[in-house]
Amino acid sequence: MAIRTPFVAVGILLAISAWAVAQSEPVNIPQELAAAAGLTSSEPTFTKDVLPIIQDNCQICHRPQGLNLGGMVAPMALMTYEDVKAYAVEIEMAVGSGYMPPWHAAREHIGTFENERTLTDQEIDTLLTWIANGSPRGEPGEAPQPVSFPSDTSGWAIGEPDLVVRFTEPYLVEDDVEDKYVDIDVPITLDMMPEDRWIKAVEFRPGSSAVHHIIAGSLGGIAPGHEPKIYDAGHSRRLRAGQMVTFQMHYHKEPGPGTAVSDLTEVAIIFYKPGERITHIIESESLGMFTFSIPRNDPNYAYQTEYFMEKDVNLLWLNPHMHLRGKAARYIATFPDGREEVLLDVPQYDFNWQHTYKYLKPVFLPAGTRIELTLWWDNSAGNLSNPNPNRQVRWGRPTTDEMGFGFISFIDVEPINMIVGETSPDTLFRGRAPTGARAPRREGPPGNLRTVGGFGRRQRERSPDSDAGVMRALIMSWDANEDGVISRSEVPEARRENIFDRVDNNSDGVIGAEELEAFLARLGGR
Structure with a gap:
C-alpha cells in the first residue's frame, strides 16, 4: 500500500476517455425535445453545476489532507475554480473513461453498496459539457458552501481518535528489500487502555511508501484502495486491554542503493462510550484458496472455493484479494431452497483498488x-x-507470486443487548452458535464456470491494474492501421489539439509508446 499517486494510473486510463468520448460527434437536440426530456438549455457553470458534483464525489480525496485509501493518495486538490479548470483535460479523460471515481463492481450492482463511487450519466454529461464549453466560472453567489471534513481538524478521516496505536520504534526497510513480510508486535498497555473497549471506527495510516498491506487482528487491515472502517451503529469488535497487537506488515519496493525507507505505521481507533449499546459482534471469514496452480501463459485461469454458513447471518461486506495477475472475482450465494444470487461481480479486478464492498442493506443468508x-x-x-x-504460479506471500482470498464479514441475525460499561460481554456468548469457521469448505478448479456476457474475451483486452496495460488499450483504440503508433490523422479531430498535441512531445505528427508514457508521467507528477 505504498503511497502512490493514482493519477499516474489515472493518466493512462484517463487517456482512454479521449477515445471513448470522441468516438461520436456532438448531437444537436431540438430545444422542444430537450425541454420535454427535462434537459436544461443553459450551459453548465462551475459555481452552479460543477462544484456540487466535485464536492459530493471528488473532494473527499482531492484536497489537502485528503482520504488515504490504503496508500492511494490523490496528487492534486480540486477545491477551487482555478484548481478544477487547471485539470479540466485530465478530468475529462478520467470521467469519460469511467476510471474516476474508482469503483469496480459490475454495473448491475449500482445502488447495492453503501460506499460505491459512481457518477450518474447526468453528472458525467454536466462535467464533459462544461469542459467542452470552455469551463465557464458562473456567478459566485450560486456556489454552495464549502464542505468540511473530519480530517480538516483532527487529521483523521474518522474524526478525533480515542487511541492511536503505532510502532514502538521505526522499522527500517533496507536497500536490498524488494518484497518482505515481517510481524511487528505492539502492546496495548494498561496505561494506554485499562479495560476492554469496543471498536466503533478504525483508520490505518501507512508510515512509508514501502507499505503494501497490513493485517492487524481485531483491528482489521488495509490493502491498496481500502478506506477507513466506520461500523454501523451497534456493530463492533472487541479490543482487549493488555493484549499484543501483531502488525503483519508486507513491504514491497524497488531494491537498490539509497532505496531504504523508515516505516512508522499507526492506526487510529474510536471506541463506543460507556452507556452506548452493542447489538452485533462482527465476524469474518477469508474463503482462502491455497492449492491453485496457474499454468504458464494462461490468460484466463479460474479457481473456486465454496463455503457453507452454519447459522443465520446478515452479510455486511465482501473484499476479494489477489496480486498482480488478478483479473476478476465473483461471489454467488446458493440458498437452501436452490435459489441463486450474485452477491458481487468484479469483472475488472484492479490490484491498486482493492475495495471493500459494503452493502447498503445487509444480505440475509440462512443456515445452509x-x-x-x-x-x-x-x-x-x-x-x-x-x-x-x-x-x-502458486500461492505465495510475495507480490510476484499470487494469492486468492474472498473475505466476507457478517453478523448474527439475532441481536444481543450489551450496554458498554454495564454488561459483562462474556455472559452474552455462552451457548451461542459457532461462527461459520467450522463449516465444511472445498476448493478446486471449477467444474462448470458461469460465463456472463463474453466475460473472458472482454477481460483479455486490457490489464486492469497496470499503467502499461491501459496504455496498450489506448494504442489499440486509436491505432486504426495497427502499426503500433498513433498518427494525428487517426485521432478524432475534436481531440487533436487538446490531447494529441500535448502528447506529441517532438511534434513529429506521431505518438509512440515512449511519448505517451512521458506524458502520463507528467500528469502523475513522477
Missing part, C-alpha cells in the same frame, strides 16, 4: 447457504503487469 467464490487470473504476456508469464 453455500457461498461460491470464483477468482480469475491472467498469467499471459498480454497482462503487462505480469512479472513473468513464463512461470507456473
Whole structure:
C-alpha cells in the first residue's frame, strides 16, 4: 500500500476517455425535445453545476489532507475554480473513461453498496459539457458552501481518535528489500487502555511508501484502495486491554542503493462510550484458496472455493484479494431452497483498488447457504503487469507470486443487548452458535464456470491494474492501421489539439509508446 499517486494510473486510463468520448460527434437536440426530456438549455457553470458534483464525489480525496485509501493518495486538490479548470483535460479523460471515481463492481450492482463511487450519466454529461464549453466560472453567489471534513481538524478521516496505536520504534526497510513480510508486535498497555473497549471506527495510516498491506487482528487491515472502517451503529469488535497487537506488515519496493525507507505505521481507533449499546459482534471469514496452480501463459485461469454458513447471518461486506495477475472475482450465494444470487461481480479486478464492498442493506443468508467464490487470473504476456508469464504460479506471500482470498464479514441475525460499561460481554456468548469457521469448505478448479456476457474475451483486452496495460488499450483504440503508433490523422479531430498535441512531445505528427508514457508521467507528477 505504498503511497502512490493514482493519477499516474489515472493518466493512462484517463487517456482512454479521449477515445471513448470522441468516438461520436456532438448531437444537436431540438430545444422542444430537450425541454420535454427535462434537459436544461443553459450551459453548465462551475459555481452552479460543477462544484456540487466535485464536492459530493471528488473532494473527499482531492484536497489537502485528503482520504488515504490504503496508500492511494490523490496528487492534486480540486477545491477551487482555478484548481478544477487547471485539470479540466485530465478530468475529462478520467470521467469519460469511467476510471474516476474508482469503483469496480459490475454495473448491475449500482445502488447495492453503501460506499460505491459512481457518477450518474447526468453528472458525467454536466462535467464533459462544461469542459467542452470552455469551463465557464458562473456567478459566485450560486456556489454552495464549502464542505468540511473530519480530517480538516483532527487529521483523521474518522474524526478525533480515542487511541492511536503505532510502532514502538521505526522499522527500517533496507536497500536490498524488494518484497518482505515481517510481524511487528505492539502492546496495548494498561496505561494506554485499562479495560476492554469496543471498536466503533478504525483508520490505518501507512508510515512509508514501502507499505503494501497490513493485517492487524481485531483491528482489521488495509490493502491498496481500502478506506477507513466506520461500523454501523451497534456493530463492533472487541479490543482487549493488555493484549499484543501483531502488525503483519508486507513491504514491497524497488531494491537498490539509497532505496531504504523508515516505516512508522499507526492506526487510529474510536471506541463506543460507556452507556452506548452493542447489538452485533462482527465476524469474518477469508474463503482462502491455497492449492491453485496457474499454468504458464494462461490468460484466463479460474479457481473456486465454496463455503457453507452454519447459522443465520446478515452479510455486511465482501473484499476479494489477489496480486498482480488478478483479473476478476465473483461471489454467488446458493440458498437452501436452490435459489441463486450474485452477491458481487468484479469483472475488472484492479490490484491498486482493492475495495471493500459494503452493502447498503445487509444480505440475509440462512443456515445452509453455500457461498461460491470464483477468482480469475491472467498469467499471459498480454497482462503487462505480469512479472513473468513464463512461470507456473502458486500461492505465495510475495507480490510476484499470487494469492486468492474472498473475505466476507457478517453478523448474527439475532441481536444481543450489551450496554458498554454495564454488561459483562462474556455472559452474552455462552451457548451461542459457532461462527461459520467450522463449516465444511472445498476448493478446486471449477467444474462448470458461469460465463456472463463474453466475460473472458472482454477481460483479455486490457490489464486492469497496470499503467502499461491501459496504455496498450489506448494504442489499440486509436491505432486504426495497427502499426503500433498513433498518427494525428487517426485521432478524432475534436481531440487533436487538446490531447494529441500535448502528447506529441517532438511534434513529429506521431505518438509512440515512449511519448505517451512521458506524458502520463507528467500528469502523475513522477
